[in-house]
Amino acid sequence: MLEVNDIHTYYGRSHILQGISLNLQKGEVICVLGRNGAGKSTTLRSIMGFNVPRRGSIKFEGLELTKKLPYEICRLGIGYVPQDRRIFPTLSVQDNLEVIERRVEGGWTVEKIFSTFPILENLKTRKGRHLSGGEQQILAVARPLMTNPKLLLLDEPSEGLAPLIVKAIEELVRRIITTGISVILAEQNMRFAMNIAPRGYIIDKGRIHHQGTMEDLKEDKEIIGKYLAV
Amino acid sequence: MEPRVFIYFFLNGLANSTCFFLLAAGMSLIFGVLGILNFAHGAFFMIGAYLSYQIILWTDNFWLSILIAPLILAGIGMITERFLLRHTYRINVNFQLLLTFGLILVIEDLIRLIWGVHWVTVQEAEALRGVLPIMGGAYPIYNLFYFGVGAAVFISLWFFLNKTRYGKKVVAASSDRELANGLGINVPRLYTVVFGLGSALAGLMGVFHGPLININLDMGHHYILNAFAVVVIGGLGNVKGAYISAIILGQLEAFGILYVPFFERIFMWGFMMIILIWRPRGLFGEKKE
Numbered sequence: 001m002l003e004v005n006d007i008h009t010y011y012g013r014s015h016i017l018q019g020i021s022l023n024l025q026k027g028e029v030i031c032v033l034g035r036n037g038a039g040k041s042t043t044l045r046s047i048m049g050f051n052v053p054r055r056g057s058i059k060f061e062g063l064e065l066t067k068k069l070p071y072e073i074c075r076l077g078i079g080y081v082p083q084d085r086r087i088f089p090t091l092s093v094q095d096n097l098e099v100i101e102r103r104v105e106g107g108w109t110v111e112k113i114f115s116t117f118p119i120l121e122n123l124k125t126r127k128g129r130h131l132s133g134g135e136q137q138i139l140a141v142a143r144p145l146m147t148n149p150k151l152l153l154l155d156e157p158s159e160g161l162a163p164l165i166v167k168a169i170e171e172l173v174r175r176i177i178t179t180g181i182s183v184i185l186a187e188q189n190m191r192f193a194m195n196i197a198p199r200g201y202i203i204d205k206g207r208i209h210h211q212g213t214m215e216d217l218k219e220d221k222e223i224i225g226k227y228l229a230v
Numbered sequence: 231m232e233p234r235v236f237i238y239f240f241l242n243g244l245a246n247s248t249c250f251f252l253l254a255a256g257m258s259l260i261f262g263v264l265g266i267l268n269f270a271h272g273a274f275f276m277i278g279a280y281l282s283y284q285i286i287l288w289t290d291n292f293w294l295s296i297l298i299a300p301l302i303l304a305g306i307g308m309i310t311e312r313f314l315l316r317h318t319y320r321i322n323v324n325f326q327l328l329l330t331f332g333l334i335l336v337i338e339d340l341i342r343l344i345w346g347v348h349w350v351t352v353q354e355a356e357a358l359r360g361v362l363p364i365m366g367g368a369y370p371i372y373n374l375f376y377f378g379v380g381a382a383v384f385i386s387l388w389f390f391l392n393k394t395r396y397g398k399k400v401v402a403a404s405s406d407r408e409l410a411n412g413l414g415i416n417v418p419r420l421y422t423v424v425f426g427l428g429s430a431l432a433g434l435m436g437v438f439h440g441p442l443i444n445i446n447l448d449m450g451h452h453y454i455l456n457a458f459a460v461v462v463i464g465g466l467g468n469v470k471g472a473y474i475s476a477i478i479l480g481q482l483e484a485f486g487i488l489y490v491p492f493f494e495r496i497f498m499w500g501f502m503m504i505i506l507i508w509r510p511r512g513l514f515g516e517k518k519e
Contacts, residue, residue, distance in 0.1 A: 048412050074414035086409050088402045090516075099398045100413040147414045 001026040001182060002047070002151060007056030007066075009046045016042045017053065018206040024151070029183040031197035031214065033190065033228060039206040040186035041083055044153045047184075048080050049073045060151070075102065079144025079181075083155040085136045089129035093120055093139055096128055097146050107148040117142050117172065134165035141172055151182045158192040170195055190228055194218060202227050234365040239484045241364075245373040247473075247480030248380025249442075252435035253453055254460035254472045255387060256428035262467025263404040263424045266315065266326050270333035272454030274429050277337060278303050278436020279445045280345055283352045292355035300433040307429025311422045338447055349446035358441075372441060379438050383431065384473045391469065400424060404467060459502045465515025475513060 002024045009017040017039050024030050032040050045051045047058055049070040058065040065073050074080070088096050097110050097120075114121035120142060123135060131139065141157055154173065158166045166189075173196055177183055187193040193200065194214050202210040202217065204227045210217065217223060257271050281302055282295035289295075310333065318325045353359075354372050361368035390397040403410040403417050411417040435453075443449065460479060464471030479498055486494035505513060 050408055050412060069418065070408070070411040071414050071416050071418075074412055080409075080412045082409055082412075086406055088405050088410075090401060090405060091398060095398050096402075098395070099402050100410075100415060102414055144413060 001028075001061060002184075003057075003059040004043070004047065005057045005059070007043075007046055007053035007058060009042055009051050009053045011042075011051070016051075016206050017046060019056070020046075020203070020206070020208055021056075022201050022208065022211075024182055024184060026150075027180055027182055028199070029177055029185070029197045031185045031187055031193040031200040032203055033187055033193055033200050033217070034203040035188055035228065038203045038227075040188075040203055041155050042206075043203065044080070044155050044184065044186055047073075047153060048078065074144075074147055074149075077148070077150035079147055079149030079152045081140050081144060081152065081154045081157060083159065085133075085140040087128035087131065087136045087139055087143075089127065091128055092125050093128070093131070094124040096139060097143060100143065100146050102147045104148040108145040110146070113142050113145060116175065134161055134168070137161060137165070137169055138172060141169060141176070145176065149181060151184070152176065154183060154185045156186055156188065158187065158189045166192060188228060190218065190224065234367050235488075237365055238367065238369060239488045240481070241369060241373060241377075243481035243484030244377040244477075245480070246483050247476040248376050249435070249439055249453070250456055250460045250479050251380045251473050251476035252383060252431055252438070253457035254464070254476060255383065255469055256431035256435075257457055258461045258464065258467055258469055258472045259387075259431075260425055260428040261461065262469075263400055263407075264311075264315075264421050265323075266330070266425075268425075268428070269327060269330040269454070270310075270337065271330075271428070271432050271457070272450030272452075273334045273337040274303055274307065274432035275436045275439075275453060276341065276445075276447070276450040277306065278433030279352075279440045279449065280341055280350070280436075281433070282437040282440050283345070283350050283445055286352050292353070292358075295352075296434070296437050299437045300430040303433025303436075304426040304430035308422050308426035310429070311425035315425070316418070316421075334450065338450075341447060347447065349444040351444060352440040354441040376438060376442070379434075380473075380476070383434070384469070387469050396423075456498070459498055463502050463505050463512055465512030468512070468514045468516070471512055471514030 004020060004022045006019045006021050007017055008015065008019060020039065020043055032043060034040050042051060046053050047065065049065065049068055053066055060076055060078065063076060091099060094110060097113060114124065117138060120139060123131065137157060144152060157169050157173065161169065170192060185193060185197055198214055200211065200214050200217055201208050202223060209227060210223055253271065253275055257268060260266055260268050278299045281299040285295040285298055286292055314329060315326060318329055358372045358375050360371050362371055362374065391401055399415050399420060403415060403420050407417055460472055460475050464475035482497045482501055483494060486497040
């Protein structure tokens with residue numbers, strides 16, 4: 001479904017991604033693990049077209065993404081949950097959802113989001129900026145569903161949240177996965193990632209260092225010590 | 231002082247506010263969404279005025295010019311954004327300023343070529359001429375009408391941005407362009423539309439303000455400074471702020487002329503300084519989150 005092949009992405013002169021390759025089958029859930037600054041976010045941002053790779057290719061269902069603009073990439077069926085949530089602050093919860101709605105026969109609608117995530121219905125008239133961090137994260141995860149994506153990119157959804165809320169987000173992501181959406185999760189929280197993704201890549205300094213099932217990665221104490229914050 | 235004089239100057243202040251607001255609204259909208267300070271906005275206003283002069287000359291119909299001039303300006307704005315400004319977004323912001331500044335020079339020369347260097351005048355529609363008896367005196371109908379125009383434009387813009395789906399997309403894109411783009415909103419097209427809308431407002435102001443002044447090559451410079459003050463006081467990118475600030479500045483100018491005619495302009499800039507010292511982001515400015 002998605003094939004990222006040897007991409008090199010730069011911020012100005014800094015060579016951030018130095019040849020990242022990964023792939024994902026339809027319906028699969030994978031995780032990209034690494035410390036802060038390892039290149040997880042940049043990998044997702046490259047797929048979304050925010051930071052266009054200078055070299056390499058990204059193919060989604062056979063289509064090359066590196067020449068496309070972010071809104072076109074979104075419309076091909078890729079949903080994006082940014083780091084730091086980035087809720088539109090002056091729009092209400094309902095408007096945050098409706099403003100990006102792309103209707104699909106039998107797909108997600110505001111009503112369906114509200115019935116799936118009832119907490120959002122109770123907050124529907126509240127402005128984005130008046131939500132708590134946890135509420136914002138729930139909205140951030142639910143929001144891209146309004147574009148009816150086939151693949152969802154999640155950038156550190158557990159970051160900076162209390163353990164109880166992390167648990168709630170985990171439930172939410174799992175519920176989304178059961179609808180058949182593929183997911184790429186960027187995380188540094190190994191436990192959170194383990195509960196969601198069966199397979200993972202370990203990334204450091206812009207390169208993939210290991211890949212495999214999460215079970216195997218977890219067992220390898222050396223990998224965990226070397227590439228992940230403890 | 232006679233209450234009548236007071237009322238008349240108050241009404242003048244309301245009419246002034248439209249003149250401040252119409253130009254500032256477009257500038258503020260464009261800045262809020264695209265992050266571009268369009269120096270050529272005053273030149274667009276001038277084109278609007280000259281176009282209305284030409285349309286009235288041909289058709290003798292003021293109302294028609296209200297319809298056509300803003301449409302042409304919307305077109306000019308959209309072409310400017312799509313084919314000129316779009317190439318500057320990836321490079322230093324100074325190039326945008328230089329480009330819009332260069333546009334002023336081009337537009338002024340074109341106007342000089344087409345309409346010459348002498349000022350021209352237009353007259354408002356028949357129905358808007360004449361005076362209304364207010365408190366035993368006579369007050370020009372057009373001034374009241376002009377205030378109504380400003381209020382109507384403000385309400386329409388407010389409705390557009392808060393109640394329509396496309397307006398909410400504009401709000402979303404203005405608070406986070408990148409993410410709005412990544413969530414499927416066609417931000418490049420939205421930029422073109424917003425720039426066109428802002429330019430149309432400048433054109434509209436050109437039409438409505440034309441009957442009050444001599445239309446000449448200097449008009450752009452004069453009003454753009456005022457509009458800039460309105461935008462800054464109201465908070466960059468905030469249409470409601472721009473309207474309230476226009477109402478305040480309109481009154482300051484009217485009563486400034488009444489009480490201290492020589493120093494009237496100091497009021498406006500002094501007021502701007504005080505506001506900026508007190509609230510550097512303007513009355514309704516918000517931190518970008």
